Amino acid sequence: MSVKSFAASEGGGLPQMDISSYSSQIFWLIVTFGILYIFMWKIAIPQLRTTVEERKDKISNDLSDAEQLKIEAQSILEEYEAKITSSNIEAISIFNNTKSDIDKKIDLSKKETDEKIKKLIEESQQAIENKEKNAVNDIREKTIETTQSIVEKFIDKKINEEDIRKHLI
Amino acid sequence: MAAEKSTNLIDPIHQFVITRITDIKIGNVDISFTNSSQFMVIATLAIMAFFMLGLSKKSIIPNRFQIMCELSYEFIANLLRTNVGDQGKAFFPFVFSLFMFIFFCNLIGLIPYSFTVTSHFAVTFAFAGLIFIGVTTLGFIKNGFGYLRMFYPSGVPIYMAPVIIPIEIISYLSRPVALSVRLMANMLAGHSIIKIFAGFIVMMGFFGVIPLAGLVAIYALETFIAFLQAYIFTILTCIYLNDALHPHH
Numbered sequence A: 001m002s003v004k005s006f007a008a009s010e011g012g013g014l015p016q017m018d019i020s021s022y023s024s025q026i027f028w029l030i031v032t033f034g035i036l037y038i039f040m041w042k043i044a045i046p047q048l049r050t051t052v053e054e055r056k057d058k059i060s061n062d063l064s065d066a067e068q069l070k071i072e073a074q075s076i077l078e079e080y081e082a083k084i085t086s087s088n089i090e091a092i093s094i095f096n097n098t099k100s101d102i103d104k105k106i107d108l109s110k111k112e113t114d115e116k117i118k119k120l121i122e123e124s125q126q127a128i129e130n131k132e133k134n135a136v137n138d139i140r141e142k143t144i145e146t147t148q149s150i151v152e153k154f155i156d157k158k159i160n161e162e163d164i165r166k167h168l169i
Numbered sequence B: 001m002a003a004e005k006s007t008n009l010i011d012p013i014h015q016f017v018i019t020r021i022t023d024i025k026i027g028n029v030d031i032s033f034t035n036s037s038q039f040m041v042i043a044t045l046a047i048m049a050f051f052m053l054g055l056s057k058k059s060i061i062p063n064r065f066q067i068m069c070e071l072s073y074e075f076i077a078n079l080l081r082t083n084v085g086d087q088g089k090a091f092f093p094f095v096f097s098l099f100m101f102i103f104f105c106n107l108i109g110l111i112p113y114s115f116t117v118t119s120h121f122a123v124t125f126a127f128a129g130l131i132f133i134g135v136t137t138l139g140f141i142k143n144g145f146g147y148l149r150m151f152y153p154s155g156v157p158i159y160m161a162p163v164i165i166p167i168e169i170i171s172y173l174s175r176p177v178a179l180s181v182r183l184m185a186n187m188l189a190g191h192s193i194i195k196i197f198a199g200f201i202v203m204m205g206f207f208g209v210i211p212l213a214g215l216v217a218i219y220a221l222e223t224f225i226a227f228l229q230a231y232i233f234t235i236l237t238c239i240y241l242n243d244a245l246h247p248h249h
Helices: A007-011 A019-155 A161-167 B002-007 B035-054 B064-083 B086-109 B121-151 B158-173 B175-245
Strands: B019-022
Touching: A019 A161, A019 B035, A019 B064, A019 B086, A019 B121, B019 B035, B035 B064, B035 B086, B064 B086, B064 B175, B086 B175, B121 B158, B121 B175, B158 B175
Parallel strands: none
Antiparallel strands: none
């Protein structure tokens, strides 16, 4: 068998105390740890550092972006709210203006109509009065005429119109 | 007696024996490729595969593997940042590799029939010694001889100096020993206990379910310890680095 123990460990005692194995242990420790050190120093740590730092940068960038977006959203919201308030005010004023316009128009047309009605009433009254007067005159004339003709028939004499008129009320 | 035991299957220490796979020698120095070397290579390849898989599709929204890679990266980066500060950035590749290497060695060691690289004093002390020498050199480069003031904390009265200074020096010098022994002893003890419990299962026959339940619990605990010890090793490295960069505490 090619596997051989160190002499002292076969002789007894702790293998740790076998000085003859120290040189080999230390030599191979230097070789392996040296390789590991160079690997860590040149390959592993720089890569780890860049990934960790990239992530940190990314996170902080994302956070600042989010902050920016939040501020933007806030300002948009404020703008929107201002627009809503201003349009509310506008709507109210439009409503009020329209209402007062309509009111004015209603008032105006009411007045016009009232005046028209008044005029019509007056005219009608006038017409009625005139007709009344005419009718009375007509009756008078007709009465005179009738009286004249009746008297003529009775006495064969034409009575003066004026005479009859005198007797009429 | 010990020689007989090492052939026994239940011997808890047997798993720590280093065996040669290929004999290599440079001069008088034995650098044979052993099972320990083999598992160092496996751990290194596993870590590379882990990161290659995790980073194969780099995306803003990560998949599971990428999350694991990034979590480990962020975990160690935070550890270094909170303990050392911005000046520690230059040492990040080392600290990250250190954590991943120890963690993977500890974890792979938990697989049955594998070998725990970090259970050997040579390996843990090599790391601790490298950190100790590196940190001390860094301290002197950054602070000059002012680094020595670390052994005499400000605010301590002058007559206390003969006591405080030796204590501080001893505690400073014992750092690599404490650092390496802690990791190695944890791995050694944990894996030995697992092996002992596994032996009880075989010995107790049907009633082996009782130690089996215990073994499951210990296995979970050992998995946690595999992470915890790697974490402790790394955080202490960070603290020592901080001491070197900012010695006035």
